[in-house]
Amino acid sequence: MSDVVIRVENLYKEYRLGTISHGTLHRDLQSWWARVRGKEDPNSLISHHDRLPGPEAFADNPHILALTDVTFDVHQGDVLGIIGRNGAGKSTLLKILSEVTAPTKGTVKMKGRVASLLEVGTGFHSELTGRENVYLNGAILGMTKREITRKFDEIVDFAEIEKFIDTPVKRYSSGMYVRLAFAVAAHLEPEILIVDEVLAVGDAQFQKKCLGKMGDVAKGGRTVLFVSHNMAAVQNLCSSTLVLSNGSLVFSGKVDKAIEWYFQNDIGQGTMDLHDGKERSGNGLVRFTKITTCNMRNEIIDSFPLGQGCKIYLDYECAKGFSPHNVEVGVAFISVLGLKVAMFSNVVANQPFHDLSPVGRICCTIPSVPLTHSEYVLGISISCNGETCDWVDKAMRISISEGDFYKSGRLYYPGSTLVYLPHNWTTS
Amino acid sequence: MKIGDEMLEQEQWTKVIGPRSGWFDVHLSDLWHFRDLIGLFVKRDFVAFYQQTILGPLWFLLQPLFTTIVFTIIFGRIARIPTDGLPRMLFYMAGIVTWNYFADCLNKTSDTFVSNASIFGKVFFPRLTVPVSIVITNLITFAIQFVLFLAFWAFFYLKGSDIRMTPWVLLTPALLLQMAALGLGLGILISSMTTKYRDLRFVVGFGVQLWMYATPVVYPMSSIPEKWQWLFALNPMAAIIETVRYAFLGAGALRPFHLALSLGMTVVILLAGIITFSRMEKTFMDTV
Numbered sequence: 088m089s090d091v092v093i094r095v096e097n098l099y100k101e102y103r104l105g106t107i108s109h110g111t112l113h114r115d116l117q118s119w120w121a122r123v124r125g126k127e128d129p130n131s132l133i134s135h136h137d138r139l140p141g142p143e144a145f146a147d148n149p150h151i152l153a154l155t156d157v158t159f160d161v162h163q164g165d166v167l168g169i170i171g172r173n174g175a176g177k178s179t180l181l182k183i184l185s186e187v188t189a190p191t192k193g194t195v196k197m198k199g200r201v202a203s204l205l206e207v208g209t210g211f212h213s214e215l216t217g218r219e220n221v222y223l224n225g226a227i228l229g230m231t232k233r234e235i236t237r238k239f240d241e242i243v244d245f246a247e248i249e250k251f252i253d254t255p256v257k258r259y260s261s262g263m264y265v266r267l268a269f270a271v272a273a274h275l276e277p278e279i280l281i282v283d284e285v286l287a288v289g290d291a292q293f294q295k296k297c298l299g300k301m302g303d304v305a306k307g308g309r310t311v312l313f314v315s316h317n318m319a320a321v322q323n324l325c326s327s328t329l330v331l332s333n334g335s336l337v338f339s340g341k342v343d344k345a346i347e348w349y350f351q352n353d354i355g356q357g358t359m360d361l362h363d364g365k366e367r368s369g370n371g372l373v374r375f376t377k378i379t380t381c382n383m384r385n386e387i388i389d390s391f392p393l394g395q396g397c398k399i400y401l402d403y404e405c406a407k408g409f410s411p412h413n414v415e416v417g418v419a420f421i422s423v424l425g426l427k428v429a430m431f432s433n434v435v436a437n438q439p440f441h442d443l444s445p446v447g448r449i450c451c452t453i454p455s456v457p458l459t460h461s462e463y464v465l466g467i468s469i470s471c472n473g474e475t476c477d478w479v480d481k482a483m484r485i486s487i488s489e490g491d492f493y494k495s496g497r498l499y500y501p502g503s504t505l506v507y508l509p510h511n512w513t514t515s
Numbered sequence: 516m517k518i519g520d521e522m523l524e525q526e527q528w529t530k531v532i533g534p535r536s537g538w539f540d541v542h543l544s545d546l547w548h549f550r551d552l553i554g555l556f557v558k559r560d561f562v563a564f565y566q567q568t569i570l571g572p573l574w575f576l577l578q579p580l581f582t583t584i585v586f587t588i589i590f591g592r593i594a595r596i597p598t599d600g601l602p603r604m605l606f607y608m609a610g611i612v613t614w615n616y617f618a619d620c621l622n623k624t625s626d627t628f629v630s631n632a633s634i635f636g637k638v639f640f641p642r643l644t645v646p647v648s649i650v651i652t653n654l655i656t657f658a659i660q661f662v663l664f665l666a667f668w669a670f671f672y673l674k675g676s677d678i679r680m681t682p683w684v685l686l687t688p689a690l691l692l693q694m695a696a697l698g699l700g701l702g703i704l705i706s707s708m709t710t711k712y713r714d715l716r717f718v719v720g721f722g723v724q725l726w727m728y729a730t731p732v733v734y735p736m737s738s739i740p741e742k743w744q745w746l747f748a749l750n751p752m753a754a755i756i757e758t759v760r761y762a763f764l765g766a767g768a769l770r771p772f773h774l775a776l777s778l779g780m781t782v783v784i785l786l787a788g789i790i791t792f793s794r795m796e797k798t799f800m801d802t803v
Contacts, residue, residue, distance in 0.1 A: 094528075102801055115711075182800070186532060186639035189797035195532040206637040212559050214566040223559055226552035227640055255566075 091198075092279060092310050093161035093184070098193035100154040100179050100334075153179040154190070155334045166301075166311040168325030168342060170349055172390065175331040177314045178283060181205060184312065185281050199278025199310075202228055206283070208268030213257035217248060217267055220256050224271045238274045245300075246270035266293055273300045280304055281312045298324060322346065357381065357389035359483040366480055372409045373469050373476035377402035378483050380465075389483070392490030393460055393498075393507060397453045401467060403477075405445040411471045414440040418451050419466040420458060421481075427466075428458055428505055457507040459499070460489045541793040545641040552640060556648035561655060575659045579615060583608045590733045599735040599766040602676050605667055606764070610732035612664050613759045616657040616691070617752060618723050620698025623649045625705040625719045628799050635800060642796040643789070646703050650695045657691070668763065683762035683769065690755055693781050697751055700785030707788075707795035731756055736768040751777035751784075 154176045161167050169177050182188045184195060185203030210227040211220050221242055225235040235242075243252055246266040248259075256264055282301065298320060305311050305324070315321050321328065321342060328345035330338035338348045358379040381387050383396040391397050399418055405411060415434040419427050431451050433440060440449075463485055468478040489498055492507045499507075546553075565571040583604055590596045591603040598606035624646040628635065631645055672678060709715045730752045731739075739747065747753040754773035761767040 182636075183532065187636060188800040190532065190534050192534055196528040197530045197532070198528055201530065203638060209637040210634050212563060214563045215559060219555075219558070219562075223555045226549070226555050227634070227638055229549075229640065232551040232554075 090163045091160045092163045093198075093312075094196045095157060095159050095184075096194050096196075098154055098157040098180070098183065098195065099152060099191045100176075100183060100188075101150050101191040102153050103150050153334050154183075157193075157331075157334075157336045159329060159336060159339060161310055161312065163310055164305065164308050165327060166305045166313060166325045168321040168328040168345070169312065169314045169331065170321060170328060170345065171331035174333075176334040177331055178205075179334075180331065181281055181283050181312070181314055197279060200229070201279045201281065202272075202275040202277035203281035204228075204272045204275075204283065205281075207265055207272060211256055211264070211268060214255055216255050217243075217252040217259070221252075221267065221271055224268065225275075228272060228275055229277075230275060242267075242270045242274050245273060245296075262293070269293075269297055273297065273304075277309065279310045279312070283314045357387045357483075357485065361479060361482060367478060369468070369470075369475040369477040371477065372406045373403055373411055373414075373471060374406075375401055375403050375467060375469065375477050375479055375482070378465065378467060380483070380485055390486045390488050391456055392488050394455050394457055394490045394492040397456050397485075399451045399453070399465065401449045401451070401469075403443075403447060403449065403469060405443075410445060411443045411476075412441060413472045414443050415468075415470045415473075416440070416449050416451070417466075417468040421464045421466055422461065422505070426505075428463070456487060457492065457509075458487050459504055459506065460487050462486045541789055542641070543643075543789070546643055546647065549641050549644050553644050553648045553651065556644060557651045557655070560648065560652045572659065575656050576663050579608065579611050579660045579663065582611050586611065586733055596734045597738055599737055599760075599764075601678060601760075601764050601766050602671050605664075605671055605676075605678065606735075606760070607733065608664050608667055609760050609763060610756055612657065612660045613694070613756055614727055614730065614732050614752070615660065616653055617694045617698045617755075618727065619653045619656065620650050620695060621702045621705075621723055622719065623653070624699055624702025626709060626716060627703060627706040628710045628795070629706070629713075629716070632800070635796075643703070643792065646699055646706070646792075649702075650699050653698075654691070654695070664763075677765075678763075679765035681762055681765055683758060686758065686762060690759060693778060694752075694755060696785045697781045700781065700788035702788070703792040704784065704788040707791040707799075710795060710799040726750075726752070729753075735760075735766075748773045748776055751780045753777075 157176075157180065169180065171177050179188075181203065182205070183190050184197075185201065185205060187203075187205070208220075208224065210224055212223065215223065218239075221239065222232065222235050226232070243249055246263070246269075248263050248267055251259065251263065256267070259267070280301070301311060301313070302324060305326075311324075313321065313325060325342045327340060328338075328342045329336055330345050330349050338345055358377060360377055361375045362377075377400075379387055379400040379402075380389055380391075381398045381400065382391065383398065385398070401416065401418075415432060418431045420429040422428050431453070433451075443449075464480075465482045465485060466478075466480050467482045469476050492498070565574060568574065570577070586607040587603045591598065591607070627642070627646050627649075631642075635642060668678065705715055705719055727733075730750055731747070736744065736747065736753070736757050748770075754770060754777040757767050758769060758774055761769040
């Protein structure tokens with residue numbers, strides 16, 4: 088197995104939650120004192136005897152495990168995709184691999200020069216010109232001055248900004264900025280390239296160009312680790328794929344199988360307790376207690392493929408002695424930009440609820456969600472006799488993932504459209 | 516046989532990342548590999564400082580000039596603090612220019628982690644490049660201000676004031692290096708601790724100001740009663756400022772023993788700083 092270029096063994100990463108306060112200093116001293124005496128850190132979830140502590144340790148403990156016992160090998164020339172829901176540990180893994188932070192336990196061994204691209208344009212300074220920033224950014228990414236000089240023309244060419252190279256980057260359009268930043272990174276020549284979600288920026292044409300460039304890198308025998316939510320890109324680019332879920336490696340294998348597995352098995356916590364906390368308004372006579380999103384098979388998920396059906400369950404309870412009449416329930420899909428993309432109301436849909444039981448569950452079924460793949464926030468409201476009882480602006484997040492809406496295997500680029508509508512094309 | 520294979524493989528890894536381990540996990544050689552980056556950081560900071568200002572690098576001169584004038588009026592004319600018989604302007608300017616270099620190094624390096632969190636969180640490069648580049652940038656500022664001081668020196672010399680350079684002038688580069696090391700060492704030590712406890716950031720701000728008054732910048736050592744002078748031996752900056760003044764102006768309390776003690780403290784602080792910093796740089800992203 089001499090062609091293994093990255094070996095990750097039993098990797099754990101522990102984070103401390105909550106704010107730093109006077110309690111922190113106390114716990115720091117406690118941990119430090121335990122270490123001095125050679126005992127186990129009472130504040131750590133990771134014991135040194137290869138055993139995870141029981142559930143009693145988790146209660147009240149401000150630590151969480153972002154990665155749990157992750158082990159895998161990457162071979163030379165592989166393009167490894169890493170997928171998983173938000174918070175699954177993808178970014179933590181990349182941060183450890185790119186040495187931004189150290190693991191709590193476990194080791195990573197690598198062969199060759201590593202370059203990581205967790206963000207485009209790291210260290211760009213707005214007052215400096217394009218030329219100066221190319222040098223600065225290149226040096227931050229690990230290139231020497233001479234290397235950059237050698238590739239300078241190529242970089243400027245790739246970014247298509249010859250005319251503006253001596254203009255401060257603060258005068259650049261955001262497109263030019265991103266192009267220049269990616270161009271620098273694309274011309275690094277590392278043996279191992281680690282890329283996070285950087286392709287979400289830039290226009291469609293440039294994205295294609297970047298993907299092409301990354302493909303070239305892989306063909307040149309170098310190894311690429313690629314994290315993305317863009318399943319099309321993962322599918323195009325990667326030879327094998329890991330699926331992370333809640334910090335654990337749950338699937339590893341061929342890219343098609345991994346994506347399939349991801350959609351079928353990585354069931355999210357598509358449910359949110361609304362008893363308290365949330366920002367809400369209304370008279371409180373009726374209150375939402377829980378929101379749950381399910382697919383048409385009633386499996387709780389929080390990520391729906393474009394065009395698939397979605398059921399939204401709203402649990403509610405009434406104040407003592409209150410019986411709701413003339414109830415209007417509303418649900419809104421709000422885009423990340425705050426735009427209400429779709430609204431659903433039982434009154435507008437002419438399906439009124441004249442009387443409701445004091446405690447119950449309301450279901451809104453949407454046979455097909457034709458919204459572009461992105462994240463959405465669900466806003467919900469309930470009113471009786473025209474008076475708002477409860478209104479939760481941001482009840483929960485749901486994401487629409489890519490789905491083969493037109494059965495053509497093709498989609499519009501994210502951000503280029505908001506909705507997909509069924510339609511027909513004919514000629515005469 | 517199997518063990519042999521494994522050992523062979525072990526040696527092929529060019530990089531092994533593990534949990535943060537011992538206290539002495541310091542890689543200063545990395546700093547040399549990234550010397551181009553240090554140069555570019557210096558250039559960035561220097562250029563960005565006077566970008567879109569009318570006076571540009573002239574600002575580097577105005578600050579010590581006006582401070583000197585203010586000090587001359589307040590501490591010289593009004594408070595009538597003695598200046599070892601030296602022209603007041605020169606006396607204060609020597610102190611201010613020297614002190615400024617140290618204070619700037621300390622101030623700016625002390626929030627390395629916090630103010631660079633966005634870069635540090637995205638890419639790995641030896642974190643020490645940032646504070647080292649700050650110290651070098653400040654050296655340029657110092658050089659400009661030092662020229663101003665020399666101009667004043669020449670002016671007073673030609674006017675016939677009683678000032679003379681002593682052979683100790685040759686020690687200037689060494690003193691600069693020591694101040695750089697002291698400012699850097701203390702700065703990165705504080706910076707490592709501010710990642711968790713932000714309180715220290717506020718302490719540094721006025722702490723440096725108070726420190727200046729505990730250092731013979733606005734007054735000469737000779738105005739301190741003999742029985743309290745030992746206290747100044749504990750302040751590594753006191754000996755440096757007095758030596759600089761003695762070197763260039765020919766008056767003041769030159770104490771080689773204090774200077775040696777100051778050097779010793781500098782070395783200890785710098786080492787402590789580098790060790791703490793190297794330890795912190797691996798995990799600070801989780802707390803910052």
